[in-house]
Amino acid sequence: MLDDLLQHLGLAAFSLKGFGPLLLQGTWMTIKLSVLSLLVAVIIGLLGASAKLSSVGILRIPAQIYTTLIRGVPDLVLMLLIFYSLQTWVTNFTDAMNWDYFEIDPFASGVVTLGFIYGAYFTETFRGAILAVPRGQMEAATAYGLSRSQRFRYVVFPQMMRFALPGISNNWQVVLKATALVSIIGLADLVKAAQDAGKSTYELFYFLIIAAFIYLMITTTSNFFLRWLERRYDHGSREALR
Template structure:
């Protein structure tokens, strides 16, 4: 039995270092996609609520498409079809072909998917703001980005925080999908180790334990942030 667990230690024969590198890649992909998703979600939510009808319709179409198509299919389409199109364009322009980065594709695709979900969370959070507070801010001369930065964003944050925490947890799990294009994230590394040593249960359970540890840590941190933000909210009567 000890010999089996030697396979996940940090010696030259063990896979411990490789698994931690895979976990670090997972966190990088997830963090990058989360930031992209936050930005896209805010832009799309504001466009849905305050843009002309054609723009709002286009944003609703984006939200429906990226929530309907599986993330795995989007990764495959963007990675393989997108790389073929990019290289064809490079050759047409007289340049050499380029290698498309798997992590970059993962960040882009997962960010687009998360942006679709985040836009609905932000839209609901903005609609939850009492209209009188927005009117009061406008009476003091706030408009445009200043109104959003100083009034809308601080008030909507507590309403959106719980939903964004759930999206982060889902994003950690969805990042495993990038293994289909050969990126050395956590699940891909665990699959390599399991195939090399034939100890499938050991490495898959180890990967599951690492995902679980990240989830517990994320839940703890999001809870601390939520309690801190909600200190400034008025108590419900």
């Protein structure tokens, strides 16, 4: 259908030798996987940063072990371990309960796996950003009678984001590129689509170049949004310096 539309518009050259729909589906899969993995990683990062900054050892020590292990093991190894471990645990549980075999959806597993891996990096990003917020701001908020949640929402979070956004931007690009690893667990992402198209036409280099260009377009577009966020959260500090 996409090829027919492109030919009708006189853009047959952009049909990509009949593999345009496949690459489009792969691109959409990559975007969905990246965004949802980012959300999971941000949530884990906020929880992990709070745990690492906690004075309670039962929270701080596991968070420290988590970030140390995750950042010290290659992403590909972690993805294989987590993906197949999840399936093994689920299978063992269903067997123990005498339930029918349940297979984990590869997309959901990919989101959880990437989010868990990069949650460790976001943990360090948010931890550094929280530490960069002047302690006097928290003391002033406490003096005004704000609750802990109110202090985080109105005082810590806006200032933390100003310090964290450069790291978030970098982590986002890493997460986006890391989605290329999900092809090993059966997901038809952009890289998998480019490989299939290239093997079918014996023009693998051509389709990998197309995939690289699509990745570049996604990162470039997202960078405009992230720069807008940086200007938004930096607005108050720039005004104060004038």
